[in-house]
Amino acid sequence: MEAIAKFNQFLRQKGLRRTKQRDELVEVFLRTEKHLSTQDLFDIVRKKDKDVGYATVARTLKLLAESGLCRVVDFGDGVQRFEHKYGHEHHDHLICLKCGRFVEIYSKKLEKLQDEIVKKHGYIQEYHKLHIFGLCPRCGKPGKRGK
Amino acid sequence: MEAIAKFNQFLRQKGLRRTKQRDELVEVFLRTEKHLSTQDLFDIVRKKDKDVGYATVARTLKLLAESGLCRVVDFGDGVQRFEHKYGHEHHDHLICLKCGRFVEIYSKKLEKLQDEIVKKHGYIQEYHKLHIFGLCPRCGKPGKRGK
DNA sequence: GGTATAATGATAAAGATAATCAATATCGTA
């Protein structure tokens, strides 16, 4: 199913309503393949429509997460970011401490190993977050550094 | 070297001073093998000494992290916690979404696999954080749940 | 002891997310 359809289905199933603001926000979010904070999305939408409030952006992002269209990414810098989830493979992140550049990583082997560890402890996994911090190729090279 | 000695060495090397408060806080922190928030440590110390301010607790925890005695643990609930690091092996966390119970996990194999992935992307790893969320054995069992 | 200056505690500021509330929009129903 298409992402927008899935969101609207979610709204209906929850007894929530479609609104001009939600339509706009979902459309913009889906069009923007980035890790967006509430402020980020607010700024983008505001360029097109001055009548969208910050609170609505925050509320809509929460709904998007609930509906399974996005998930929260927390790099520990005090700001929640939201990234696409629906139709995207699970992945983790490798983040540069100097410039903030990051890459998405995935390893079936790694995931499997994690599953085994979880099982060994008798836990039932819901999700996990692996963040590896370090220096990107550019920042790690002595001589050239920073963004 | 003993942990307290290492901290005092750190202070001296930075041109910082030993104080009654720092001595107390470090002593209490090292005696408490838990994942403490600033508020947690403040509450504990306050029972013995009413003359320690919250700001000092926060500042001292930051120094403890800088000195390598502790590290920050962020489970994404908006509160920074601090856990022992010096003299402790690296480990990750497996956290119960229902009751908050968690266990510390470690796998040499997992660590090695992560290193390979980092290298493959040309990054230089500084540290990483793996948090696996799910249900603990108690909460996962249907019938019995919660704390 | 004297002195430069680091440290402290109380308080305010910052910065993000969540709650409040009167006004408005939505949507099933008639």
Place this chain on the structure above:
DNA sequence: TACGATATTGATTATCTTTATCATTATACC
């Protein structure tokens, strides 16, 4: 199409944690 219950909105405030400020006090080196 109009009605009406109620979900939604935008502006604002509240909340919560971490960080900054600053006058006062304590430390360490001489």
